[in-house]
Amino acid sequence: MRRDLERDGRLHAGTAAWMWTGYAAHAALLTTALARRPTSPPLPAPARAAALALTGAGSALLLAGFRRFAGPAQLTGTDAGPLVTGGAYRYSRNPQYTGAVAALTGAAAARRSPTALALTAALAAVYRAWVPTEERHLTHHFGAPYRDYHTRTPRWLGRPTVVDPWPTPA
Template sequence: MRPAVASWPSATNVEAVMIALNTTVAAFAVGLVASAGIFAILLVTLTTDRQLWPPGEKTRAYYLHWTLVWLFNGSLVTVAVLDWNAWLLPRPGTLFAGVVLAVVGTAVFLRSASVMRSAEMTGVTGELYTGGPYAYSRNPQYVGMIVGIVGAALLVNSVWVAVLAAAHIGWVVLLPRAEEPHLRAAYGEAYEQYTARVPRFVGDHTVRMLIAD
């Protein structure tokens, strides 16, 4: 019986791998650039007198912000598909944890979004919401986004996605800090009382409310 001879990958297979790798790197780079742009918008708002976020109305800053967000989302999905399960996180534990966190985060985000009008969710001035999920957290939609992106990173099991997820969490944490001066100016004492009662993300108040339910 003749010994098995190892076969080298065909030129076609190597070419396909290189194309996938190059596409992954390109998509990852787009995500990083989009994140850098969002960080820049938020830092300008936080450190200067220019209010780029929230814009309050559909200005150029509004369209720039959402263009960057959609570029980031597109890059994240592309990298997730091309680099699926390429890291070293143990399975199936991270797969299960990722699914649970992604589902919970998405549910929290969608429930929070259902309370607001689409304009208010996208940075256009509207009403102050303090009921429903907003009685537990001032920013339940952002809590859902953070939980969901952590779940997605565990589910996909990709170092590229993990880096993009970390960048995403970074600017989501900054979003409410950029929004709060605008909300104080718009809603005055009602917003001050709300901030004194309900945490920015989660806290003791959130836990007590959940236990009471």
């Protein structure tokens, strides 16, 4: 993936297919882990409600990130498309990654599944390692507009920084 972006400025279809195959394999492992009967007692109702709320909020953030893309080519990284800075991307430069990790953490906690939690931690580590490469590519591709967006929007989640369009001269 890194080589595709650095050499050609986009992911090749074959690379994207391998990436999505990895996602599918991870999803299959996670589904299996979450389907197992918990070996420990169920969570107390308030903790279970909090875990399910995290799952719902993460899922909503993930879907809100997906909605902003122009089509499958932009979603897979085979076509950069326009710079997306609105909607969920106003609060996170990576709402899909953040939402996926939050949703899966909530589901793992609700099911009391250490295996699902470990798989979620592995996915978070992959995202953490990948994002700097993605950000270098976006900086190269979009230039100043992306640098401005990068400066005012948190990588994972938070309040956007308001940038004064008319700063006072020093």
